[in-house]
Amino acid sequence: xxSAMSDRDSEMVPAWVLAHTxxxxxxxxxxxxxxxxAQVDLLLDALHALRHDRLAVADEFVDRAITTLRTTVVDxxxxxxxxRDAA
Numbered sequence: 001x002x003s004a005m006s007d008r009d010s011e012m013v014p015a016w017v018l019a020h021t022x023x024x025x026x027x028x029x030x031x032x033x034x035x036x037x038a039q040v041d042l043l044l045d046a047l048h049a050l051r052h053d054r055l056a057v058a059d060e061f062v063d064r065a066i067t068t069l070r071t072t073v074v075d076x077x078x079x080x081x082x083x084r085d086a087a
Contacts, residue, residue: 021083028079035072039065 046061 018083021080025080025082028075032072032076035068039068039072042068 042061042065046058046065049055049057049061
C-alpha cells in the first residue's frame, strides 16, 4: 500500500524537478567521494609518518581523517536517497 502511494507521488513530480534532484544527489555523492578519497590519502601519509617514528604527525593526520570521515558519514546518513530509486 505504501509503495502505491510512492508510485503515484513519483508520477506527479515533473521531469525537471526529478532532473534537478538527481543533479543535487550526484553533486553530494561526488563531494562525499572526494572527501573520502582525500582522507585515504591523509591516512596513507599518517602511515608513512608512523613508519618513520613521527608519532605526533601520524596522530594529527589520523585525528583529522577520523573527524572528516565521521562528518561525512553523518552527512550521508541524513542525505535523501537516490531519487532514481523512487522513480
